[in-house]
Amino acid sequence: MGDKNGKIQLILRFSKGTRGCFIIILLASLASTLLNSLIPRIFGFTIDRVLVEDGIPYLKEHIWLISLEVIGIALVNGIMIYLYRSQTAKAGETFAKNMRDILFAHVQRLPMKWHxxxxxxxxxxxxxxxxxxxxxxxxxQVLEVFRTVFLLVVSLAMMLTMNMKLTVVALAFTPVVVLYSGIFYHLIAKNYTAADEAEGDLSTVVQENATGVRVVRAFGRERFEIDQFDEKNEIFARLWIRLGTLSGLYWAVGDLITGLQVLVIVTLGAIEAVHGSITAGEFIAFASYNTTLVWPVRSLGRILSEMSKTGVSFDRVNYILDSAEEEMGEGGVIPEHTEIAFDHVSFGYEENQSVLEDVSFHIKEGTTCGILGGTGSGKTTIVHLLDRLYELEKGTVQIGGVDIRDIPRSWIRSHVGMVLQEPFLFSRTIRDNIAAANPDATMNEIREAARIACVDDAIMAFPDGYDTIVGERGVTLSGGQRQRVAIARMLIAKAPIMIFDDSLSAVDADTDVRIRRALRSKMKEATVILISHRITTLMEANQILVLNHGVIEECGTHQQLIRHGGIYQKIYEIQLNQDDRRLLSEGGDSDAE
Known part of the structure; x- marks a missing residue:
């Protein structure tokens, strides 16, 4: 798709629904060009055949008829220009809308590895x-090419009928304009690529700073962020200044060439008129057509310059469209059960950097599996692989005895509910955020899900209740409230497989207990994966996996792992001592009061 034919195919694809507009634009442009070409001829005819001493008597007495003719042409030309401009606006916005829709839809279907x-x-x-x-x-610009071709053909035809020698001289400057335009085409393309990429880097800095403003303020990184932005902005400005310099040089040389061309034609035309080879009216008309000829040729050079920028943009857009989408698929095997099995699974996000190493475990349908492990141990990676956000490298993952590579992604995504440690909320109402997983949910269902997630009371405490706008990335809510809204969103989807990826980390221990109790009463038949750093969150699970550097070190129930005396038992004692110290501290404060 990166070649010329691919770009033409993309243009045709993006122009769906605009082809009628383009036909009207071309016809209006042709009509306007023909009408404009009549004006110099009328002026030349008036000078040579009407205003001279032996001119046509009737037209001399009714000179207003010529004025009326010019006015009539101007009125019709005005209608053509209106059609040209209005249809250009309609075609342009429709074309851009189609392109944005196609790009956005494609980005939505690209795999996580691409993102x-x-x-x-x-x-x-x-x-x-x-x-x-x-x-x-x-x-x-492309429409300008057609308009330029129309102007060239009409102007040259008119000029040839008046004086062939002057026409040949006028055309002699055309190869020079095309040659220097070609040189600038390559220079501008190279610099525009760098400038466009620099603008992308600048946008990234702004976007990251805006979304992470709390972190910036909390750690006093304002000066660092300002310096980083200034550095990117300096590069961006320098590249665009260079582009502006090249553009200025291009137009300066172009003005010099076209000025020389006009000067030569006016000088030679005056000489021809003095010698009687051309009439005064024809000389004025020829000069007018020459001016009309100069600017189309000049615009062809500008179009070459713009083409270089557009070629870069096409390549950048093609980079997205050429990237392979995830195959959601409706075909494949649909599991009848929800037991989960990992069999000798190894995986790494980068080459030679393994995150999981020969991981095997089995989760029975309707049971709860807890996963404990340090940062970077591979806990979240297990979830990513189960949801097919990334493709397996070694081993197999099965749901209901079916390899997930044989299960349609659309089925997996609708049957595996997930709540992440840092849940993302949209800049919409709380109601919309909860209902995102099930747009048809009733208000009663939304509130029931919120009650199970222990967030209904907090929501109702807001002045607008469930119609409260949460702000960008959910900044209106606390961390714990965001997690609980995300839990409600997952619950309302009623997925038979539920994953909680450390999604209770921002709530206090008491709320943690209340949420888990409510969940147990409502999802007795669901297959659940609980990831947490709190052993109190995991201890009631049917089995617990202990991950260490991508390897399952221990597996069993809470009691079995305590008796085993390994990593789990040590973490349990550390957390137990911390809880004891917290309780003693709270008791001491209470006594003091």
């Missing part, structure tokens, strides 16, 4: 600024 390797700001840049560059070129 891991691309900056968010760069994606935004490709889907906005690059789209606008392509839209501007296709709708403005």
């Amino acid at each position: 891991d390797g691309v900056q968010t700001g760069d994606i935004i840049q490709r889907c906005t600024a690059d789209v606008e560059t392509i839209r501007n070129f296709v709708v403005t």
Whole structure:
């Protein structure tokens, strides 16, 4: 898709619904060009055949008829220009809308591994600024090519009928304009690529700073962030200044060439008129057509320059569209049960950096499996593989005895509910965020899910209740409230497999207990995976896995692991001592009071 044919195919794909507009634009442009070409001829005819001493008597006495003719042409031309502009606006916005829709839909279906390797700001840049560059070129510059061709053909035809020698001289400057435009085409393309990428880097800094503003303020990183932005901004500004310099040089050379061309034609035309080879009216008309000829040729050079920028934008957009989508698929095998089995699974996000190493375990349907492990031990990776966010490298993962590679992703995503440690909430109402997993849910169902997640009371305490706007990334809510809203969102989907990835870390111990009790009463038939650093959260699970550097070190029930005396038992004692100290501290405070 990166070649010329691929770009043409993309243009045709993006122009769906606009082809009628383009036909009207081309016809209106042709009509306007023909009408404009009549004006110099009318002026030349008036000078040579009406205003001279032996001019046509009737027209001399009714000169207003010529004025009326010019006015009539201007009125019709105005209608053509209106059609041209209005249809250009309609075609341009429709073209850009189609492109944005296609890009956004494609990004939604790209695998997580792709997103891991691309900056968010760069994606935004490709889907906005690059789209606008392509839209501007296709709708403005490409149409300008057709208009330029019309002007060239009509102007040359008129000029040839008046004086062939002057026409040949006028055309002699065209190869020079095309040659220097080609040179600038390559220079601008190279610099525009660097400038566009620099703008993507700048957008990323702004986006990350805006979304992480609390971290920036909490750690006093304002100066660091300002310096980082200033560095990226300096690079961005320097590259665009260079582009502006090249553009200025391009237009300066172009003005010099076109000025020389006009000067030569006016001088030679005056000489021809003095010698009687051309009439005064024809000389004025020829000069007018020459001016009309100069700017189309000049605009072809500008179009080459814009084409270089558009080629870069096309490549950047193609980078997204050429990336393979996840195959959601409706075909495949649908499991009848929800038991989960990992068999000798090894995985790493990068080559030669293993996160999981020969991991095997089995979770019976309707049971709860707890996973304990330090940071980077592979807990979340197990969840990612189960949800097919990443493809397996070695081993197999099964749901209901079926290899997940044979199960449609659409089924997995709708039957595996997940709550992450740092849940993402949309900048919408709390009601919309909970109902995101089930848009058809009633208000009663939404509130029931919120009650189970122990967040209903907190929501009702807001002035607008469930209609409260949570703000960007849920900043209106506390960390614990965000986690509980995310739990409610997952519960309302009624998924038979539920995953809690350290999703109770931001709530206090008492709320943790209340949520787990409510969950047990409502999801007796669900297969549950609990990931947590708190042993109190995991101790009632049917089995507990202890991960250490991507390897399962221990597996068993809470009592079995305590008796085993390994990592689990040591962590349990540490956390138990911490809880004892906390209780003693709270008791001491109480006595003091």
